[in-house]
Amino acid sequence: MNYDIIIIGGGIFGVTTAVTLQQRGWHTAVLDPGPLPHPLAASTDISKVVRMEYGADEQYMEMVEAALVGWRQWNEMFGPLFHEIGVTMFTQQPMAPGGFEYESYQMLLKRGHQPERLDADEISRRFPAWKRGAFVDGFYHAQGGYAESGRVVEALLAQAQQLGVAALTGQTAVEIGQEGGRVTAVRTTEGHTFATDHVLVAAGTWTHLLLPALAPVMKSTGHPVFHLKPAQPELFTPPNFAVFTADVARTGWYGFPLHPTEGVVKIANHGIGLRLHPRDDERVVTAQDEQNFRAFLAATFPALANAPIVYTRRCLYCDTLDEHFWIDRHPEITGLTVAAGGSGHGFKFAPILGDLIADAVEARPNPWLPKFRWRTLAAQTTGEEASRHHG
Numbered sequence: 001m002n003y004d005i006i007i008i009g010g011g012i013f014g015v016t017t018a019v020t021l022q023q024r025g026w027h028t029a030v031l032d033p034g035p036l037p038h039p040l041a042a043s044t045d046i047s048k049v050v051r052m053e054y055g056a057d058e059q060y061m062e063m064v065e066a067a068l069v070g071w072r073q074w075n076e077m078f079g080p081l082f083h084e085i086g087v088t089m090f091t092q093q094p095m096a097p098g099g100f101e102y103e104s105y106q107m108l109l110k111r112g113h114q115p116e117r118l119d120a121d122e123i124s125r126r127f128p129a130w131k132r133g134a135f136v137d138g139f140y141h142a143q144g145g146y147a148e149s150g151r152v153v154e155a156l157l158a159q160a161q162q163l164g165v166a167a168l169t170g171q172t173a174v175e176i177g178q179e180g181g182r183v184t185a186v187r188t189t190e191g192h193t194f195a196t197d198h199v200l201v202a203a204g205t206w207t208h209l210l211l212p213a214l215a216p217v218m219k220s221t222g223h224p225v226f227h228l229k230p231a232q233p234e235l236f237t238p239p240n241f242a243v244f245t246a247d248v249a250r251t252g253w254y255g256f257p258l259h260p261t262e263g264v265v266k267i268a269n270h271g272i273g274l275r276l277h278p279r280d281d282e283r284v285v286t287a288q289d290e291q292n293f294r295a296f297l298a299a300t301f302p303a304l305a306n307a308p309i310v311y312t313r314r315c316l317y318c319d320t321l322d323e324h325f326w327i328d329r330h331p332e333i334t335g336l337t338v339a340a341g342g343s344g345h346g347f348k349f350a351p352i353l354g355d356l357i358a359d360a361v362e363a364r365p366n367p368w369l370p371k372f373r374w375r376t377l378a379a380q381t382t383g384e385e386a387s388r389h390h391g
């Protein structure tokens with residue numbers, strides 16, 4: 001069986017593109033060791049933040065504005081997998097120029113949005129779980145919230161298969177065959193060869209294993225995630241609580257309200273992370289991570305200071321050096337496209353990813369793609385994602 005294109009990776013980058021390319025007339029297959037959604041995939045989780053706040057970076061805000069339209073439409077199609085309960089972004093010092101919250105707030109106003117700026121008293125009155133007086137400035141923005149990411153991938157996979165996309169699960173790509181600078185096939189660890197003229201590598205944090213030439217610009221970093229069982233769940237339930245960032249660029253901490261079905265409060269750290277090998281290294285949360293976490297809880301959410309941790313995970317980013325996505329055709333190999341580099345912030349764009357990546361595959365002009373082009377990054381390149389805590 002010949003496919004017009006084989007997509008390596010059934011995470012959100014791969015499955016959204018599979019739906020779009022199949023709709024554009026490509027006979028498409030998704031190849032993944034599975035099961036899908038893959039338990040170790042970054043896309044597989046109970047929740048991911050959907051926020052339009054990106055500091056002074058206007059393109060990302062514009063992209064999330066478009067994605068929000070899609071999220072609301074997907075809720076019609078797939079049921080309420082996107083919870084638009086708003087976001088709170090609070091700071092321990094007054095917001096100041098150059099800071100993530102300040103620049104985000106200014107950009108929201110510039111683009112006609114209506115964030116509500118809150119001082120320490122307003123924070124305590126509206127969001128009583130926050131330690132009184134610990135956070136003194138910031139805002140609540142009603143547009144935004146979180147998506148149940150694993151269930152979103154499941155729904156898109158079902159849609160893709162209904163459209164005729166082949167799911168080649170139980171297969172791990174190990175080599176991309178090429179002749180005369182053109183892609184010819186995908187070979188798997190399981191001993192199969194799938195002939196094709198086009199391959200999209202959407203293998204997340206494993207991408208640089210398949211394409212070692214990308215190893216200098218892409219790395220795997222592991223980040224701690226905690227699930228807590230609150231003694232006072234009402235304190236962490238909207239409207240008393242929203243998706244939050246707690247001085248995130250200075251601390252890394254962010255989280256979610258009580259999950260409607262899982263019954264837990266999830267909190268994680270968007271920081272430097274731990275450099276790991278995506279296949280060989282253990283993915284565990286350390287005693288030091290837990291200690292740091294308890295210190296954060298005591299200083300921020302007293303009602304959670306001693307709450308039981310019922311689950312932990314170290315989840316891996318596909319980190320580019322500048323923290324922008326990598327979505328482009330290979331400069332030398334015809335028929336090869338890469339879509340990876342989610343850098344800890346790619347999921348929220350899901351409703352627009354399919355078109356964005358399909359446009360790259362088809363070399364169609366797209367105003368958002370130049371930011372994610374195949375590029376040279378010096379080893380000392382620093383990260384540019386405004387909410388990321390860089391130590």
Ligand SMILES: Cc1cc2nc3c(=O)[nH]c(=O)nc-3n(C[C@H](O)[C@H](O)[C@H](O)COP(=O)(O)OP(=O)(O)OC[C@H]3O[C@@H](n4cnc5c(N)ncnc54)[C@H](O)[C@@H]3O)c2cc1C
Pocket residue numbers: 008009010011012013014031032033034037038040041042043044047048049050171172173174202203204205206207210223224225268315316317318339340341342343344345346347348349
């Ligand atoms: C802890 C954590 C928290 C995050 N929080 C947020 C958030 O709040 N908001 C947000 O917008 N983003 C967030 N992100 C980022 C987001 O999850 C990712 O950017 C996005 O899910 C990446 O999707 P992907 O399809 O590139 O990769 P993945 O979802 O990891 O999928 C890659 C797929 O490729 C497959 N694969 C790998 N190697 C091979 C191979 N050789 N052959 C075949 N298949 C292969 C894997 O099995 C997997 O299914 C977070 C990420 C992490 C890790």
